[in-house]
Amino acid sequence: MPRCRRRCGTVPCVDELTEQALAHLRRDGRASFSDIARQLGTNRTNIAKRLNPLLTSGDIRVVAAIHPRILGLTVLAHLTLRAEGDLGELADRICELNSPVFVSEIAGNYQLIAELHTASMAELHADVHSIRSLPGVIEVHVMIYERMLKSFFLGEEPQVIDLGLDEADLHLMELLQRDGRMGYAELSEQVGLSISGCRTRLNRLTETGAMQIGLVRRRISIEGELVFGFGFSTVGSYDRLVALIEGEPGLEFMARTVGRFDIVATITFGTLPEFNEFMATVRGFKEVRVAEQWMHAQIRKERYQHSLNRIHGGLTAISESA
Numbered sequence: 001m002p003r004c005r006r007r008c009g010t011v012p013c014v015d016e017l018t019e020q021a022l023a024h025l026r027r028d029g030r031a032s033f034s035d036i037a038r039q040l041g042t043n044r045t046n047i048a049k050r051l052n053p054l055l056t057s058g059d060i061r062v063v064a065a066i067h068p069r070i071l072g073l074t075v076l077a078h079l080t081l082r083a084e085g086d087l088g089e090l091a092d093r094i095c096e097l098n099s100p101v102f103v104s105e106i107a108g109n110y111q112l113i114a115e116l117h118t119a120s121m122a123e124l125h126a127d128v129h130s131i132r133s134l135p136g137v138i139e140v141h142v143m144i145y146e147r148m149l150k151s152f153f154l155g156e157e158p159q160v161i162d163l164g165l166d167e168a169d170l171h172l173m174e175l176l177q178r179d180g181r182m183g184y185a186e187l188s189e190q191v192g193l194s195i196s197g198c199r200t201r202l203n204r205l206t207e208t209g210a211m212q213i214g215l216v217r218r219r220i221s222i223e224g225e226l227v228f229g230f231g232f233s234t235v236g237s238y239d240r241l242v243a244l245i246e247g248e249p250g251l252e253f254m255a256r257t258v259g260r261f262d263i264v265a266t267i268t269f270g271t272l273p274e275f276n277e278f279m280a281t282v283r284g285f286k287e288v289r290v291a292e293q294w295m296h297a298q299i300r301k302e303r304y305q306h307s308l309n310r311i312h313g314g315l316t317a318i319s320e321s322a
Contacts, residue, residue: 017042018050019270022060022215023249025051029062029180029213064176064213067148073117075124076145078257078264081112085136091300093134099127103301106229108294110141113229143259150246150254168193172201173211180213216302226269226295227252231261232282233290238263240285248278261290 017040024036033047040047054060068076083090087105094114095103102115114131118124124142132140171191175182187198205211232241241263245254250268257264269275282291 015050017046018054019249021047021051025060025062025215026251027214029064029215059217061216062180062213063178063216064173064180064211066173066177066211067209068117070210072119075116075118075121076148076255077116077118077124077128078143078145078255078259079112079114079116079128079131080110080141080143080260081114081131082109082138082140083111083136084138087111087136088300090134090136094131095301097127097130099123100301101303102299104296105298105300106294107297110294113294113296141260143257143261143264145255145264146258147256148254149242149256149263150251169201169205172198173205176202176211176213226272226275227299228267228269228275229294229296230263230265230267231290231292232263232265232288233260234262234287235289236287238287241282241288244278244281244285261292266296 020040021036024031024039033051034044037044037047051060055062068074091103091105091112094100094112097116099116099118100114101117102113104113105111106113116124116127118127128140128142131137168191172187175187175190184195184198187193187202188195191198193201206213230245232238234241242254245251245263245265245267248267250270251265252268253264253266255264256262267278269278279291279293282288
């Protein structure tokens with residue numbers, strides 16, 4: 001019998017083969033069940049009976065995410081808050097701002113984590129000032145994401161920022177933000193391009209890093225999984241550390257940052273022994289001087305979709321001036 005990696009409760013048990021299949025979908029949300037089965041040494045039916053119920057129930061979704069830099073959101077920041085009082089109310093107030101894409105209550109020396117995407121340092125400054133002014137906020141530490149290294153919903157930095165996107169590209173992106181596994185025939189019908197044309201454009205968007213299609217979990221509650229955030233300060237090369245983090249099947253996010261840490265990451269573990277094993281390996285790396293960790297106790301906001309109005313507006317302006 002497969003080894004169950006999750007504690008039973010309100011979250012369904014997920015065995016090791018299912019976790020491995022989910023890891024493949026995180027990397028490539030459009031991977032066929034046959035391809036996943038071949039890579040895992042099993043058959044398509046075995047994969048389908050594990051993944052289809054999760055997709056049908058909405059426990060997992062496959063969606064496209066447009067890299068924020070393509071949308072003109074060039075400043076990405078990580079905020080750590082020390083706070084007191086009603087954390088739920090404070091988190092709700094932060095979520096009301098336009099820039100936060102992730103807000104979570106955490107266990108540790110600090111109480112809240114927020115990730116902000118803004119178009120400029122001036123916008124970031126204004127939003128950080130607004131957050132510092134909220135009742136209950138004691139202090140705010142800010143780090144800037146210098147480079148995205150790995151993420152199931154962002155991907156690495158786009159190779160080309162100015163891709164010359166047109167309305168067909170944007171229509172494809174909008175459809176795939178809702179359903180990342182939509183078939184080429186349906187995409188073709190809705191966008192008005194040939195099947196091969198849709199395939200070519202989709203490949204161009206993903207290969208340049210403008211868009212990534214991957215798996216996201218529904219997290220009304222995070223009971224049954226251990227979601228840890230990490231901050232690492234290093235000396236010399238951190239290639240071994242990055243390779244270790246990339247090898248974790250539960251890796252959700254990793255970025256190179258400017259501020260308190262050099263590397264920030266989010267990893268989900270099925271059990272505490274898995275977390276302890278990871279940390280034991282990290283502590284053996286002499287180049288890691290600080291390895292701080294925090295546990296996400298309640299995720300208040302997790303947004304993957306972005307409005308494409310910024311790009312639509314730019315195309316309209318170009319069309320009117322032509």
